[in-house]
Amino acid sequence: MAALDSIPHSAREQLSQIEIADLVVALPSCSHADTLATAIATLRPALGELLSGGRVVVLYPDRAIASPSADPPLEDPSFQLVPYPLLPIEPYDDKSLDQGLRSLLRVGQVLSARAFVLIGSELGPTTLSEVPALAEPIVNNAYDLVLPYYARRQFAGLMNSGIIYPLSRALYGARVRNPMAINMAISPRLADLYLQSAVGSPTVTGWMTTRAVNAGLQMCQVYRPEAIAPGTGESTDLSATLAHVLGAYFLEIERNANYWQKVRGSQPVRTFGHPVALPSENASVDLHTLVGNYQRGCKDLSDIWAVVLSPAPMVELRKIARLPFESFRISDELWAHILYDFILGHRQRLISRDHLLRALTPIYLGWVASYALQSQNLSLDAIESRLEQTCLALESLKPYLVSRWRWPDRFNP
């Protein structure tokens, strides 16, 4: 059993009384007694059935639900509630995610748990149903990391669909749909690896996926009926979000360079459950605005892009800016080339990293416009095939990234 020293004093006594548990669940976003009561009512029967009477410990934020009278009375030793100094996890915020993960994993180690589940997103009926779904593959099939596979929607999670998922797949070779999910189930083996890493590591988001892949651990996904993680707040400043998310992800790429340079192609990851077909949507997206943003970017930022991009994609981008709206397209090959050039530029610090990532915003909006124009009136299956082409383009162009990563000064037309 791990030492109790790493646990805050307020929770030590209760945890030493509990001694052992099969599953530890952390709910850092639980902010009201009512939400906690709903969580208990949902999780107790579901996890009882999954663990066949095994012991479950649920951690909830002690500051959010301060009054002891608000805690629902629980006499059941197989389902224990522990107030713990947890902070809500902000989407793509490394610090709060690191704090939540470390709290969960330390408690899990102290209690010698078989599985750890973190629900970082906002709590709701669908999120709560995610807990047993995520825990099951670890409890029954000895997986090390279980991530949610959110249902595809035409205009939801575009940064993941267009950048994170294709890059993660091309670089690490595992087709994990939501590699940066903040809801996950973790095995003790992966927990040990995480706790061995330095506290306050700058890149926590997506760390679990890359670490599990690098360490050769077993990974799987679970189909979810939601299009995106509930409560994943949409910031009004897109360029700041892009810089934040990609900054963390590009640093992770730099850190794992020795691993991903050896990976070729990609392999599917086992996915439990059944894919959920969401009703098709009639989105009223103003594509003219997106194309306008791209054209303005091309007019004003081309000097900055030229520092980062190779000459060939630069010429292509200028050509695209002159195309009429109906034929506005950014090809998959060009998009792959752009992403790889920005990764290389970020690594070489060609300009300030924040400026570099923010300068990608107009090109990203151009890609969104191009994707939207191409996927108009398509079924979700056809959109899926369309995005598969993007992923394949990144995989086939990967030797270019590897080559320039190793020999950055080699001439690249």
Add this chain to the structure above:
Amino acid sequence: MFDQINQALIESTTRVLTGLAHLLPGVVALIVAVLVSFGFATLSSWLLRRLLRGVDFDGKLASWGWAGLLDISPSQSPAMLVIGVIYWCIILLGALIGFAAINANVTEQLVTRLLVYLPDLVAAVLLILIGNVIARFLARGVLIGAVNVSLPHGRLLSLGVKWLVIVLSTAMALEHIGIGGGIVRLAFGILFGGIVFTLALAIGLGSKDLVSRSLENQSGPGREESRAEIHHL
């Protein structure tokens, strides 16, 4: 009378020729010193160029986060900047040695004054260099920010920011080395005040429609509507 004039002419010619004879070796020494220093500077810069290219000086500086130096370096190469500085330092040294051969006292005074002045001069050059780097950094940030929030005339705004910082740093540098004195301060005050006043007038009067359109574009309902259906995260 004629003898006296003749004598005076002979004496003055002798004095001039003697003076010239005294000066000539010094002038020749100055020319030789400048030529030698020129040759030495050329050789040094050639060797330095090979050395810096060999160690990939530009690439290493960029990877250490000094990419901003690219903008102020000749041919976008900080190595060329270093080579240029060293080249001109050697030429200057050769010239000082040459002047010492003509008149040691003058050179001594010159060197003494230069040495006293040098810290301020270095500080002023550093002020201009740092100001230049900051100006370019801010200008790039403003341009990217303006484009990303669809603000019209982003380039103009970025150019304005760049020149404001450059003018500010140059005025600070001139003030530091005591050139211009009050005139620089006054000129800067007038220039800076003029720019701010012009901007205030432009916003208040001429460009109020433009500014209001920009603000509407940035935070108005139209913009929210256009992106309402897209979820990036």
